[in-house]
Amino acid sequence: MGASLDDLVAMTVFARVVEAHSFSGAAARLGLSKSAVSTRVAALERRLGVRLLQRTTRRLSVTPEGARLYAQCAHLLSVADEASDLLGNVGTIPEGLVRVSAPVGIALHPLPSLLEKFAERYPRIQVELSVSDRRVDPVTESFDVAVRLFQYPHERSLIERRLGTEKRLICGAPAYFARRPPPATPHDLASHNCLRMRDRQWNFRLEGGSTVVPVSGTLVVDDIAVLREAALEGLGLARLPGSLVDADLREGRLVSVLDTYAADPLVISLVYPQRKHLPQRVRVFIDFMTEHFRKVFRGE
Structure with a gap:
């Protein structure tokens, strides 16, 4: 038996609960009461004979069955949003939710401004901003847009816009250099405490080519903000995005070394799923961020 109109409404409500991570958040977005949202989801679970959400007093999570249903509901709602935008007037004011993923460094600067x-x-x-330094797949994870700091092989399901480049600097605090002399060449890093993000080697440019230098140290993290704080505390040397430490360098909290050997900069890209018609809210977000990111990384 096919889905009824009530089923379609209930699946819409369920998808919004998953996206908002709460019944109250979905209720606010849908203009319904929290009890109405809960009733719709409970009715859908009874109709399908499966539990879609695990509810506790502190947390709401999606069951495996709920995750599979959400993937289909999200696709359905995406198509509906595209149809609505396509039929809407050109002069309408963009509104709605845009789900964005960004790495920690970009989320600290310049994204907030x-x-x-x-x-x-x-x-x-x-x-709705999700911050993570892992590689995010906008298609399978239902993000409208993702900002990336690394180039990946071309993905046919995604469109990519290049926003600019980000230099990476080897930095240490004055307190660290009071204990150890700054490295004169990349190979001198063998005698330094190198704070890392799981990478075991750093690449540099040398005359006639490039080189890769093994690095090691007392701290390995998965958060660029923590890495910066450790460098500021004088724990060791860290390789950090230039925009993230620009103020620290200007004000003397950090000192960069080996600048003449700087590796090729990171490429900053904005990626989003291939769609025949982008929702208006997503389209204006992409256009706005493309324009303003390029200004930031051109120094305007």
Whole structure:
């Protein structure tokens, strides 16, 4: 038996609960009461004969069955949003939710200031930001847009816009250099405490080519903000994005070394799923971020 109109409404409500990670958040977005949202989801679970959500007093999580259903519901709602945008008037004001993924360094700078400007221009668009340094797949994880700091092989399911480049600097605090002389060449790093993000070697440019130098130290982290703090505390040397430590360098909290051997910069890209018609809210977000990221990394 096919899905009824009530089923379609219930699946819409369920998808919004998953996206908001709460019944109250979904209720606010849908303009319903929290009890109405809970009732719709419970009715859908009875209709399907499976539990879709695990509820506790502190946490709401999706069951494996719920995750499979959400993947289909998210696709359905995406198509509906595209149809709505396509049929809407050109002069309508963009509104709705844009789900964004960004690495920690970008989420610290320059994204907050850009999101503030974006909110001023598009006050009816809500941005849901997920921060992670892992490689995110916007298609399977239902993100509208993802910012990346590394180039990956071409993915046919994604469109990529290059936003700029980000230099990486080897930095240490004055307190660290009071204990050890700065390295004069990349190979001198063998005698330094190198703080890392799981990478075991750093690449550098040398005359006539490039070289890769093994590095080791007392701290390995998976968060660029923690890495910066450890460097500021004088624990060791860290390789950090230039925009993240720009103020630290200007104000003397950090000192960069081996600048003449700097490796090729990171490529910053914005990727999003291939769609025949992008929802208006996603399209204006992409256009805005593309324009303003390029200004930031050109120094404007």
